[in-house]
Each structure stands twice: as structure tokens, then as C-alpha cells.
Amino acid sequence: MSVLNTITRLWRFHGGLHVPEHKAESNSAAIEALPLPAQLVLPLQQHIGAAARACVRVGERVHKGDALARADGYISAALHAPTSGTVVAIEPRPVAHPSGIPVLSVVLESDGRDEWGPNSLPTPIEDYLRLDPAYLRERVREAGIVGLGGAAFPTAVKLNAEGAIRVLVLNAAECEPYITCDDRLMRERAHAVIGGLLLMRRALGVKDCIIGIEDNKPEAAAALQAALEQFADDAEDVLLQQIPTLYPSGSEQQLIRVLTGVEIGRSRRPVDSGILCQNVATAAAVHDAVTEGRPLISRVVTVTGSGISTPRNLEVLIGTPLSALIEYCGGYTPRAARLIIGGPMMGLALPGDDLPITKGMNCVLVAGADDVSAPEESMPCIRCGECMNACPANLLPQQMYWHARAREFDKAQQVNLFDCIECGCCAAVCPSHLPLVQYYRFAKTEIWAAEREKKKAEQARARHEFHLYRLEREEAEKAARLQAKKSAAQQRGHEAETPAADPKQAAIAAALARAQAKKAAAKAEATAGESSNELSPEQLEKLAAARARAEAKRLAATQTAGEAANDATAALSPEQLEKLAAARARAEAKKAASAPAQANADAAPALSPEQLEKLAAARARAEAKKAASAPAQANADAAPALSPEQLEKLAAARARAEAKKAASAPAQANADAAPALTPEQLEKLAAARARAEAKKAASAPAQANADAAPALSPEQIEKLTAARVRTEAKKAAQEALAAATAAVAALDADAQEEAPTASPAAEATPAPLTEEQLARLAAARARAEAKKAAQSGKPASSDQEQ
């Protein structure tokens, strides 16, 4: 059932006023086109929303209908040349605004020919009621149409509410006194008005339309009725409804209330209730834009008031100066006192007539001294409550006044200041002539400004906090860089002092190298197996680095495990441990840098020196911390995807595995080859492992001594060297232990089971290596190990020489 059938009676809104109409002065004469003015001023901001963006340049010649500015953003409207001519300036010009702030405007000097360009107009559409709604909306947007009832809200935006609308209301009420431009338009161009209504109905996909017209315009109503009959079937479900004349029934919310009984709630829009309101002049403009392709370049303006010689309605190009309109209407009469844009109730008094007509202006009212109440000196409020009775929005104007006056804006907001439609009824009935609406406008703009300031303060606070964070971070980065530099310098110092190799040391080194080469060859397959094809280069890189470190450590541990107990000196002091960790970090960084061949074997691109340095520094810190503090903390910064329990288990399992490995066989723990882990996780894992190893190192001080030689006494070093020599003898036996690799692998598998996020596929498929690769791998590893051994030997020997 149509909504229209449910409308059986008219409703009434609260309050309202019967004000003297003064319509007769201007509604008898037909609309006349104003002669072409010499210069037009077109402000880029004539509508609600973002200002349009000029798309012409100074000096450019434009045809009538050419675009001067394009919509800039969603809620914005284009601007077109109202006549042909030359753009002489794009500069700020004063507009009809209470602030008097100049607005960027396009100044167009007409050439008098008023000719349309060859490309100015899109194709006219005859059968316009069958158009695609989306195309229709596009057409309306292109034409720069805004609400011509006064608010100047971009019409295309309103038409985008497709699907959310049940009823389209055409506002033909024109309730404000003096104004007759819509009345004349309906009388003369009723067909265009109805055509536009049907177009908008199609754009919105709505069936039901109601035209609300005040009963003081019988001629216009009759013209509309005739036009509706012309459209016949197309105009089905359009209801022409005459409503009683009562100010402000032309206000959107009040008109909807009268026609449908729907009360638009507090702080809500009519769209929320499925109702959309459009003005009759807007409808006619939409019709013209679609059927003729004509953009919005002119509008009907009422020029009236007792201060005008011959009041009438004029078809005026947008941008025409007000003075041209007044001149055409015979100029001012001696009674002229105030120039007002809009009606006497809601209009805006202007300081002068040197301002351009914009899209939203429907009336130029030149009031005589006795027409409108002069700004009499207002008296104190006597709390009579008349304003409350007159308010059509059901507000408490007196309360709002008190709060606005006292600058208690939060309280004014609490009494629904923002539901005020500024109709002026309260001020009109006020016996004390209080400028109530001005107080409300003042309060509204103050609240908006406070909100803007608050928003800006929030923004500034966020930016300042980020600023502080940034400084902190930069400080930390600087410190890290310094540290890295320092450690690099120390390392260079180590390199510089290369004493002649002790024959004993050389022999040890050579033996170590041989052993490593053998071991590497035996282990090549297992190593290859670890590097899964699914790993990314970054992951491989990290993996390789981690593996290199692990291997080095394991080697040392293996060498010393047997003798560790015998050689163990007393527990090292924290300082020693720290030094030890730092030294190790440096050594490893160097190793990683000087053994690119090994990195290649693991299919990883060589790390840059900076990366290595950073890595070493980070590692050194981590280890130092670790050695000094409790091992349980190792888990704290591990991968976020794992639960603390899982991590703990993982760490424990790994520690066990490594302990076993150190004691028995040089098998590679495969747990860290999990391809499912992200680089961050891998990094953390590596760090965690490093810490675990540091702990291990601390418990095997003999091995530690080897790396931290400068800090140790010559006796210790001697012992250590002896231990290493003895270890060489056991090499063969150790190699036999390689068979235990399987057992370690099983252990690793356990560890992975305990950590469900790690992929089980990690060590499944050992990729077979070619002979050549194996050889290269073995050689590379031998070189690396030899170098390391030499390094660890160097400081020791230097100490011994002393």
C-alpha cells in the first residue's frame, strides 16, 4: 500500500507564527531576465561543504556553460561560466557573509555575446524519465546543482541516498514573508518543476512523492496540478498537498511533520526517517540539467521590499552584483533602510550592495524603516515564556538564551541548542526585543570552535608524544651505533697485534682444521637437509649466522668437556663473564664476516658488515645480561606467537639437547630450521639460544677461558692449551660418536613436538648435495674453523709470551 494512502489528515507542528506575508508586492509580475552585467564575480564557495577548485586560469576565454571550477571532494559542487567572456582575476572577493571575510572568486568579464561553447553542454535527453539513476546523479553533480531553497547543500549528495528513502517531499511552501521566487517559478515553469521531481524520484528509486504547498499560493498549486495531469501516468503516486499558511512550515522538519506526521528526532536528519526534502527551484534546475544539459548558471531572485521602486522576480545569472538587480528594479526608494539577503525572519543584513548573487540567494529585500523591527535597544528578559510557545522545534529559547549569554555552552547544548533551526520566531515574539537568534548563532559557532580547538589539542598531544618517542628512539639508536663502532674498533685492535705464531699453537690450529674438515664432510648431508627450500633468503641468512655460532660453540665445548671439571677455576666474576661474552661476540662477528664461503654453502647471501656489527653488539649485550641474571628470563622476549609455557618447554628441551650434544656428539640441532617461523621469531629464537649457550659457557669456564684469554691468568691459559692438546688425541673417538647424531635428532623432534607452532616439516627432506658442493662446503668450513682456532690461540700465546 502506498504511503500516500495513509496520509488522511494534516498534522501540526508546535508553535509557529502568522506573520504578515507581503507576497503581493512581487508575485504579480512575470519573471524577467536581467540584462547581461559587464562583470560577474563567482565565489568558489557558494555551497555547504568544500570550496570548488578553480580549473581556469586568469586570461582564459570561456564560453557560457564551461566549467570554471570543479567539485573538490564529495560534499562540494562545480561552478560554471554564466556567460561567455574572459577570466580577468581569481582572487578573494567579499561575499554576502556576516563575517565579511573575502572568499576566493573567479571574476569573469562578459564579452556581451553570451554564446554557448561547442562543448559546453552535454547531450540533451528527451526521454529523460527512463534514465539510469546513476547517470542521472552524475548529470546533476556535473551541473553543479545545490539546494536553491537557501541552504545550498549539493543536490547530488542528497540524491545518493538511494534505497534509504521512502518518501520524497517537494518543498513548495515558501513560508518566509516577501519571497515569491518559487511561487512565480511554479506558475511559469510548472512542467519543469514536476519533471525535475520525477527525475529525482527516479534517481532515488522512490515511488511516493508529496508536494507540500502553502494555501496562500492557489495559482501555483493550480499550475502544478495541470502539469501533473500532463505527465499523466508518469506522475502517479505524486500527491499535491496544500497546507495551511503558518511560518515556518517551509522548514524541512516542520514541513515533514505537517505532511506525514513524522517527528524528526533530536540531532537526526530526515534521511534517517526515510524522507528526503527538495526545493521546487532545485527540481526545475535538475530538469534543465538533464533535458537541456544546462548547468546551474542562473536562478530566480525576488527583489522586493518597500525600499525598492518596482519589486519583481528576476532571472539572474550567478555572480551578478546586487546593485545591478536593484538598478533594474528602479533603484532604492527614499524609505530604503536596510538591505537584507533572504527574508525578514532568517535573512542576513548586508553592509552594501557591491556583492555577487550566489546560488543560495532567493531574495534581495530592501526594507523600509518601518518594515522590519529596527535593532531596538533590547530590554532584559522578563521570563514571559512567549518564545517557548512560538518555538516550532519544541525548544526552550529562554534557557538557551541564558546559557549562551553566560557562555555556559555545555548547558546550552544540554537544552538542545543544535536543534534550533534559527527561524526567528522566538525573537519575533520577544517583548524585550532580545536578539535571541544571534545568541544561538554565537553559541553554536563558539561550540564548534571549542570542538575544533579540542581536536587540534588532541592532535598536538599525539604529535608531541610521538616527538618524545622519536627522540628517545634516536638516542637509543645512537647509543647502539656508538657501541657497535667501539666493538669494531676493539676488534681491529685485536687484528693489529698478530704475534708470530707459536709452533705449538700452529700445530693445534692445523689439527683443529683437519678435524673440522672431516667433521664437516661427514655432516654435510645433515646440514644440507636443514636448509629447507621453503625458507626465504632472509631466514636463511639468519639461520646460517645462528648455525655458525652454534657450531663454533659446540666445537669448543666438545674439546673441553672432558677436562672441564679438572681445569675449572673458581666461578668467574660478573665482570669476567661480561668481558667473555663481549669477546665471543666479536669473534663470532668476525668469523661470520670472514667466512662468506660457509654462508654460501647454506645458500645465504653474505651479511653486510654493518648488520654483522649490530648483530654482534646486540648479542654481546644479551649475553652479558644473561650471564649476570637468571636463565629463566630467557623466555621473556621470545616469539609472541608462543605461549610462555611452550617457550619454557622449548628452551628447556633445547638446553637439554645442547647439553647432550656438547657431551656426546657434534650434531646440529635442527629445531631452528622451522620454515613456519617469521624472521622476527627466528631472531628471537637465535637470541634465546645464544643466551642458553652463554649460560652453558659460564658453567664450563675452561672453555670460556680460551675465548676470553686476555682477562685470564697465564696459568689458566697454559692449562687450557694443555687440555686442548689432550683433546686432539681423543678426536678419533669423538668422530665415532657421530653416530649419536640420530639420537640428538630424535631429541630435537621432541623439542618441536613441544612447540606446536614450529613446523613439523622442518627436517624432513635432506636435499642431496652434489660432489662439488660438498667439497666446497668442507673447504669453506675448514678455512673458517682454522681462522677461529688461530684467533682463539693468538691472545693466549701473547699472554704466554709475557
Place this chain on the structure above:
Amino acid sequence: MLSAVFALTLLALTFGLLLGFASVQFRVEGDPLADRLDAVLPQTQCGQCGFPGCRPYAEAMARGEADFNRCPPGGQAGIEALAAVLGVEPKPLDPENGVEQAAMIAIVDENVCIGCTLCLQACPVDAILGSAKHMHTVISQECTGCGLCVAPCPVDCITLQPVPATLATWKWPSPLISANAQQEPARAAA
């Protein structure tokens, strides 16, 4: 007698436990007073109050170590808001900290700028854009008008200018003020 003592003791214990529980369970983290004061401050981070930013000033006020009338950018309205948060009577702005003035923004004279980056470092909200030996400019939407960039500039190319009013930011004047302004000349004429 005994029963009364017993009952009162029981009540005391019960409520004591209840309060103890509440103080643990519903404990408020942080310093809400400093937060509320910070929310009222204009966040210009200008340091005219003698503290390095709005937050430290708010914290000092919360501790009772600083007076609440030391924020010129907030002006009298800001002082009143602070007084309301602190629950004290408002007082006038301390002239030692500066004078209340309209909102400003910094403007870099781009012809004079030598690209020294000193102003970049001074800006508390990172609102100046530029790099060494390249021209700098102020992101006007982000500038708080604190003026901290003016002093470091070696060529004095930064000036503070009032924020230009636009149609969007313009405010209606109070009718009260305009009425008074109209009345005064009338009285003078009389």
C-alpha cells in the same frame, strides 16, 4: 553489652574487608588528576609555564607544585577550566608567564631560509618540514603556535602570525558585546 560489642566488631571487620577488597580490585591506575588537567591544557607545548610541555605542567599541578595560572595560550578560559578541575577559585593569569593572545602560527620566509634544521629540532610537534641545506616550511595544520622555533633561527626567517580566519572558522560575535558597543557611543552622544 557483649552482643553489641560483638555485632559492632563483626560489622567493622566486614566493612574493613569490603573496603580492602575494593581498594585492591577497583584501584585506579595512573594519576587521573594529571590526566584531567592535561586534557584541559591547550597542548601548545610552548613551555611558557616553565615546564617542558603540557604534560609535565599537568603533573606538577596535580602534585601541587605548580600554580594553575601559568598557561598563557589557554588564557583565562583555560585557567577557569583548570580551576574547575582542581576545585578552586580561578585567578588571573600570572603575567610572569606571558600574556594571552590570539592563536598564532609560525611562518617560514622561504626566501630567507638557509636550511639549518635548527627549527626542526626545536619544534615540539614536528610540524616543520625540511632537511639540511633545503628550504623548511611549516605544516600549518599541525603548528601549535608555541614560538619555540623563532629563537633558534640564525637568519630570523620565522615569524609568528595570527591564524587567518576563514568562513569555516569564523565565529559570530557575542550579541552582548556588540550591544554594549552600540550603547556606549549612544551614551557618549547623550
